[in-house]
Amino acid sequence: MLTVRVIPCLDVKDGRVVKGVNFVGLRDAGDPVEAARAYDAAGADELCLLDIAASHEGRGPFYDIVSQTAEQCFMPLTVGGGVRAVEDVRALLRAGADKVSINTAAVKNPDLVAAGADKFGAQCIVVAVDAKRVSGPDEAPRWEIFTHGGRTPAGIDAIEYAQLVVAKGAGEILLTSMDRDGTRIGYDLELTRAISRAVSVPVVASGGVGNLDHLAEGVTEGEASAVLAASIFHFGEATILDAKKRLAAAGAPVRMV
Amino acid sequence: MTDKTVIVDYDSGNLHSAEKAFARAAADIGEEILVSAEPEDVLRAERVVLPGVGAFGDCAAGLHAARGLWEAIEQRVVKDGRPFFGICVGMQLMAERGLERGAHRGFGWIPGDVVEIERAGPEFKIPHMGWNKLDVATDHPVLATIPDNAHAYFVHSFHLRADNPDHILARTTHGVSFAAAVGRDNLIGTQFHPEKSQEVGQALIRAFLKWRP
Numbered sequence: 485m486l487t488v489r490v491i492p493c494l495d496v497k498d499g500r501v502v503k504g505v506n507f508v509g510l511r512d513a514g515d516p517v518e519a520a521r522a523y524d525a526a527g528a529d530e531l532c533l534l535d536i537a538a539s540h541e542g543r544g545p546f547y548d549i550v551s552q553t554a555e556q557c558f559m560p561l562t563v564g565g566g567v568r569a570v571e572d573v574r575a576l577l578r579a580g581a582d583k584v585s586i587n588t589a590a591v592k593n594p595d596l597v598a599a600g601a602d603k604f605g606a607q608c609i610v611v612a613v614d615a616k617r618v619s620g621p622d623e624a625p626r627w628e629i630f631t632h633g634g635r636t637p638a639g640i641d642a643i644e645y646a647q648l649v650v651a652k653g654a655g656e657i658l659l660t661s662m663d664r665d666g667t668r669i670g671y672d673l674e675l676t677r678a679i680s681r682a683v684s685v686p687v688v689a690s691g692g693v694g695n696l697d698h699l700a701e702g703v704t705e706g707e708a709s710a711v712l713a714a715s716i717f718h719f720g721e722a723t724i725l726d727a728k729k730r731l732a733a734a735g736a737p738v739r740m741v
Numbered sequence: 742m743t744d745k746t747v748i749v750d751y752d753s754g755n756l757h758s759a760e761k762a763f764a765r766a767a768a769d770i771g772e773e774i775l776v777s778a779e780p781e782d783v784l785r786a787e788r789v790v791l792p793g794v795g796a797f798g799d800c801a802a803g804l805h806a807a808r809g810l811w812e813a814i815e816q817r818v819v820k821d822g823r824p825f826f827g828i829c830v831g832m833q834l835m836a837e838r839g840l841e842r843g844a845h846r847g848f849g850w851i852p853g854d855v856v857e858i859e860r861a862g863p864e865f866k867i868p869h870m871g872w873n874k875l876d877v878a879t880d881h882p883v884l885a886t887i888p889d890n891a892h893a894y895f896v897h898s899f900h901l902r903a904d905n906p907d908h909i910l911a912r913t914t915h916g917v918s919f920a921a922a923v924g925r926d927n928l929i930g931t932q933f934h935p936e937k938s939q940e941v942g943q944a945l946i947r948a949f950l951k952w953r954p
Contacts, residue, residue, distance in 0.1 A: 485873065485874060485914060485915075486865075486869065486871050486872070486873045486895075486915050487871060487872045487873065487874075487892060488871075489871050489872065529894075554757055554758060554761065555761055558761075558762055558936060558937060558939050558940075558942060558943060559937055559938075559939055560896070560934075577757075580757045580761075582896075582937065604794070604795060605794055605796060606868065607794065607795075607868050607870065607896045607897065608794065655868050655870070655896075656868075681863070684863075684866060684867055685866055685867065686868070686871070707864075709866055709870070709871065739872040739892040741939065
């Protein structure tokens with residue numbers, strides 16, 4: 485049986501791991517390569533590396549981090565941030581990424597997803613969907629896509645967008661609730677479930693994890709295939725093993741190492 | 742005559758991880774790895790490793806595009822009987838045909854076709870992506886390293902449907918059961934990625950590098 489993936493996420497800026505609270509007020513959580521190695525040893529199922537400054541142009545410190553991480557970690561590595569063209573996808577795969585996450589550029593040009601999937605296979609194209617609830621309290625829930633770190637509304641329905649990029653060839657959706665990101669009050673479970681049910685590909689839940697129960701809810705109520713978190717792991721509040729034990733207790737299949 | 746294991750480089754996506762994982766495993770047991778696109782190197786290889794990600798047809802075309810590479814692999818593996826390890830699409834290429842976006846010819850070493858995974862229900866997402874349990878069906882020396890209840894990392898939407906059940910060395914289940922590893926004689930292939938499967942994968946690679954079929 486396919487197990488639920490537990491994915492620590494390293495947000496990287498200027499060669500260091502940071503964790504944004506609603507994308508402001510960054511805190512330094514150390515050297516990304518060291519952190520990656522520690523998570524590999526701890527039995528993380530996958531690692532996500534995001535360049536939040538996203539100023540690279542096919543080279544630079546972020547590419548060195550990707551390559552050093554890939555050199556030392558024998559687990560899947562998803563890399564994102566500032567991917568604008570097929571050449572960026574190629575460069576990150578060459579540097580050692582297994583999957584490349586496309587965010588803002590896919591909103592502007594969904595055909596970039598198709599171009600990447602045709603060239604390198606759907607299995608390595610992840611589309612990052614950053615969604616924010618736009619419905620009022622008494623309305624049926626509705627979410628829209630936001631770009632540029634959650635600041636810019638794109639005026640696109642999140643469910644329709646997820647279905648569009650999957651039709652274009654995305655092999656996975658990395659779904660972040662912009663309402664919950666950095667809040668530590670848990671995933672937007674309604675959003676996670678709505679997207680998960682709307683697409684055929686795996687959905688990674690992200691944004692808002694403050695404790696291990698949140699991870700379990702992401703699977704049992706959000707129906708996510710994988711759960712991503714940052715600060716609860718980075719600051720030693722919980723280990724990967726703690727997370728898997730809690731998931732297992734909630735009835736989710738996990739890989740114990 | 743070289744004593745190197747050659748990883749065949751034919752521009753099929755992420756060669757980097759396979760190279761690093763094999764180099765690490767080889768260093769542990771004092772062997773060497775060569776990544777090469779040259780048929781001459783394949784013809785002298787102690788062992789041949791064929792990685793592959795993406796579509797079956799693209800990978801087959803990539804091997805044919807490099808002049809003499811496909812034939813060199815056939816020569817070294819079939820005629821000279823050197824150990825062969827196919828990974829993911831590299832494993833699928835061992836089949837007779839791949840039915841992903843049209844029909845494409847494989848090496849034909851494992852009779853059968855590469856077909857789309859049938860979705861057994863909406864909860865079974867495709868691609869089959871993540872860590873799944875291996876059910877090893879044989880005492881094959883390369884797979885003997887895999888402990889009970891071990892998981893390996895998979896990412897694929899198609900699987901190799903082997904005609905001869907004896908060619909299926911391990912299985913996994915994602916709504917439906919399919920081959921996680923195939924092989925016969927001096928040939929082995931895994932649908933999962935040993936280079937991404939942490940210690941389970943490293944142990945398997947070391948076993949392949951020591952395998953004398």
